[in-house]
Amino acid sequence: MRVFILRVVSLLALASSSLGVKLYTAPDQLSTKEYDFIIAGGGTAGCVLASRLSENPDVSVLLVEAGGDHREVFNSIVPFLAGNLVNSAVDWNLTTVPQPGFADRSILFQRGHVLGGSSSVNYMAYNRASNDFYNSWAKGIGDDRWSWKSLEPFYKRHHKLAEPADGHDCSDQVVRDAHGDGPVEVSVLNYPVPIDDMVMRVSGEMGGRFSWNQDINAGDSLGFTYTQSSIGNGKRSSSATAYLDPLFESNRKNLDILINTHVTKLVQAGTSKGKPEFKTVELAQPKPGQLLTPDDDSTAGTTDDGKRYKFHAKKEVILSTGVIGTPKILQLSGIGPKDVLQKLDIETIVEIPDVGKNLTDHPMSVMYWNINQESQFDTLLRDPAQFAAQIQHWQETHKGIMAGGVSGTQSYMRLPESHPIFAEISDPSSGPHSGHTELLFGEGMIPITNIPMPDSGNYVYALAVLTSPTSRGDMQISSSDTFAAPKINPNYLATEFDRAAMVQAMRDTFTFLSHEAFKNYIDAPYGSLVNLTTDEELLKYTADHGVTINHGIGTAKMSPYGAEWGVVDPDLKVKEVIGVRVVDASVFVSYDSIDFTKPVLGWVDGLLTRW
Numbered sequence: 001m002r003v004f005i006l007r008v009v010s011l012l013a014l015a016s017s018s019l020g021v022k023l024y025t026a027p028d029q030l031s032t033k034e035y036d037f038i039i040a041g042g043g044t045a046g047c048v049l050a051s052r053l054s055e056n057p058d059v060s061v062l063l064v065e066a067g068g069d070h071r072e073v074f075n076s077i078v079p080f081l082a083g084n085l086v087n088s089a090v091d092w093n094l095t096t097v098p099q100p101g102f103a104d105r106s107i108l109f110q111r112g113h114v115l116g117g118s119s120s121v122n123y124m125a126y127n128r129a130s131n132d133f134y135n136s137w138a139k140g141i142g143d144d145r146w147s148w149k150s151l152e153p154f155y156k157r158h159h160k161l162a163e164p165a166d167g168h169d170c171s172d173q174v175v176r177d178a179h180g181d182g183p184v185e186v187s188v189l190n191y192p193v194p195i196d197d198m199v200m201r202v203s204g205e206m207g208g209r210f211s212w213n214q215d216i217n218a219g220d221s222l223g224f225t226y227t228q229s230s231i232g233n234g235k236r237s238s239s240a241t242a243y244l245d246p247l248f249e250s251n252r253k254n255l256d257i258l259i260n261t262h263v264t265k266l267v268q269a270g271t272s273k274g275k276p277e278f279k280t281v282e283l284a285q286p287k288p289g290q291l292l293t294p295d296d297d298s299t300a301g302t303t304d305d306g307k308r309y310k311f312h313a314k315k316e317v318i319l320s321t322g323v324i325g326t327p328k329i330l331q332l333s334g335i336g337p338k339d340v341l342q343k344l345d346i347e348t349i350v351e352i353p354d355v356g357k358n359l360t361d362h363p364m365s366v367m368y369w370n371i372n373q374e375s376q377f378d379t380l381l382r383d384p385a386q387f388a389a390q391i392q393h394w395q396e397t398h399k400g401i402m403a404g405g406v407s408g409t410q411s412y413m414r415l416p417e418s419h420p421i422f423a424e425i426s427d428p429s430s431g432p433h434s435g436h437t438e439l440l441f442g443e444g445m446i447p448i449t450n451i452p453m454p455d456s457g458n459y460v461y462a463l464a465v466l467t468s469p470t471s472r473g474d475m476q477i478s479s480s481d482t483f484a485a486p487k488i489n490p491n492y493l494a495t496e497f498d499r500a501a502m503v504q505a506m507r508d509t510f511t512f513l514s515h516e517a518f519k520n521y522i523d524a525p526y527g528s529l530v531n532l533t534t535d536e537e538l539l540k541y542t543a544d545h546g547v548t549i550n551h552g553i554g555t556a557k558m559s560p561y562g563a564e565w566g567v568v569d570p571d572l573k574v575k576e577v578i579g580v581r582v583v584d585a586s587v588f589v590s591y592d593s594i595d596f597t598k599p600v601l602g603w604v605d606g607l608l609t610r611w
């Protein structure tokens with residue numbers, strides 16, 4: 001009898017596991033070592049690629065992800081809990097090298113380590129770049145396939161508007177025509193709070209540089225708007241939920257997903273057309289729970305059991321390992337700047353100096369104001385019983401404060417045309433419809449900087465972000481050990497323009513929040529902010545408390561065919577190499593401002609129609 005029950009149970013297990021795409025947790029569970037496409041990195045771009053490439057039943061695809069299954073991560077699913085994902089099992093736990101622009105502090109450089117990648121851990125603001133951004137990109141690359149007009153259909157194809165969790169009518173908060181019918185769900189104001197409508201009202205009254213814009217995703221990205229968030233039915237909508245989840249219940253047989261496994265490097269296997277061919281990937285699994293060894297030779301290797309596996313791609317290897325992971329794999333494979341590789345005794349097989357260079361990121365100043373009415377957010381964070389009740393409410397209804405994203409409103413702004421900095425430097429933005437800075441507003445003292453949270457009081461926050469930085473940094477591997485942490489140097493606020501624009505963003509925040517309409521709501525700036533007046537004082541505040549809004553790009557930059565600079569050509573193929581493409585945010589040409597999740601999705605979907 002007992003044997004019989006066990007049999008039934010195991011048959012059931014077999015039956016359910018044979019339906020749909022499966023997750024494998026170790027390389028030796030796979031029945032083949034050869035696929036048409038091998039995608040490194042199951043992140044924002046990687047999940048879209050895996051899903052769309054395997055739509056063709058004649059093509060076999062392997063997706064390899066270092067992190068685990070997104071479906072088990074509660075803090076990723078519940079929008080309000082995104083902040084808890086820092087330094088967790090789904091974070092790479094990276095930090096920058098000390099930043100002179102940030103008072104020599106090393107800061108967190110968060111990246112998703114899970115299926116869905118950074119789209120499983122980000123703050124869900126759904127922003128396309130402006131039309132100027134794409135058009136200047138297309139022009140710079142000399143390839144019209146990257147223009148706004150060429151890419152717009154793919155934005156519509158990858159997402160659709162979802163109704164807000166609280167059920168309100170959002171017709172006048174978006175432009176419906178700018179949205180499509182794809183799988184990523186996008187919504188506005190899932191849990192409205194008083195400051196949201198106040199911000200939009202004041203914007204309407206102030207006009208000019210503070211103008212109101214019904215939908216910043218419709219081409220012109222300037223102005224104040226209700227934030228669109230990748231949230232549907234009160235849950236995070238990521239590239240994994242949108243593009244992979246449906247496959248777990250489908251009949252698709254030609255896609256294998258391998259998790260908890262690192263691509264350690266690409267291996268050259270011969271040459272083709274006189275160029276080295278890199279269609280073999282090497283895989284390894286670190287011991288769980290201790291991913292990156294400190295940057296210190298004495299402990300390097302402790303996470304490594306030494307076992308390596310080789311898999312072969314018949315058609316192509318696609319790197320979708322992100323702004324740090326992609327240049328890291330290229331450098332470990334001997335594709336990169338000779339000086340960096342030589343120091344680590346790695347043979348330079350293909351010298352591409354820009355691999356890891358031109359890292360560009362958006363620094364952010366976090367500011368708080370006291371308000372004279374209750375902020376639900378602050379109350380909630382101080383009261384565990386209320387917090388638990390809200391979690392339960394979310395579990396039962398997928399509604400309430402837990403269903404809401406971070407800022408209800410945001411804006412992109414340009415520096416005044418008369419700003420004295422333009423006497424010294426020409427406009428670094430991609431055009432008149434692109435912002436130099438971004439402001440975001442919300443309720444409560446969100447704990448995202450080093451300012452300790454007080455035990456009492458009610459607050460709103462404002463985030464002042466530099467979105468057209470001229471500073472460039474880099475990333476370099478620190479060891480030939482694949483599990484060692486790389487050196488990440490975003491070089492925040494290193495130029496005069498960047499400092500001037502950051503100061504302008506902070507001053508704009510003060511100007512905006514001192515509008516009459518906020519009089520009965522906002523009291524005074526919190527903490528040391530109250531006494532800041534000079535540019536130097538504002539910059540000192542940012543240096544002491546600044547963080548990143550996590551928009552790193554540019555480390556495997558696209559450039560025209562045959563260009564001396566850059567890493568990939570306009571088809572995303574790695575220059576001077578056969579068999580490798582990069583499809584992720586590391587290829588971005590860093591003109592200016594944007595949140596980068598959705599642009600990646602748009603481009604990936606666009607790219608596939610040309611493959």
Ligand SMILES: Cc1cc2nc3c(=O)[nH]c(=O)nc-3n(C[C@H](O)[C@H](O)[C@H](O)COP(=O)(O)OP(=O)(O)OC[C@H]3O[C@@H](n4cnc5c(N)ncnc54)[C@H](O)[C@@H]3O)c2cc1C
Pocket residue numbers: 040041042043044045046064065066067110111112113114115116117118119121122123124125126127261262263264320321322323325326329549550551552583584585586595596597598600
């Ligand atoms: C905390 C945070 C908040 C953000 N907020 C927003 C926002 O509100 N709105 C917005 O639009 N953008 C936001 N961003 C930026 C946006 O999420 C990223 O730009 C975008 O997701 C990058 O996509 P990607 O495909 O290039 O890389 P990722 O999505 O990071 O994917 C890379 C994947 O590769 C995997 N990987 C890396 N190395 C290896 C390896 N060696 N082997 C196997 N797998 C590997 C990683 O684990 C990851 O899954 C935020 C980012 C973060 C981190």
Ligand SMILES: *[C@@H]1O[C@H](CO)[C@@H](O)[C@H](O)[C@H]1NC(C)=O
Pocket residue numbers: 087088089090091092093113289290291292
């Ligand atoms: C990141 O750090 C946390 C806390 O130390 C740890 O629990 C987690 O496993 C680490 N993440 C990875 C991917 O190693």
Ligand SMILES: *[C@@H]1O[C@H](CO)[C@@H](O)[C@H](O)[C@H]1NC(C)=O
Pocket residue numbers: 354357358472565566
């Ligand atoms: C990228 O970085 C390299 C080296 O720092 C530099 O020479 C090059 O001009 C940069 N390219 C771009 C487009 O920023």
Ligand SMILES: *[C@@H]1O[C@H](CO)[C@@H](O)[C@H](O)[C@H]1NC(C)=O
Pocket residue numbers: 527528529530531
């Ligand atoms: C601001 O300045 C006033 C007057 O100099 C001083 O009394 C107060 O302590 C300062 N506040 C903060 C938070 O630095």
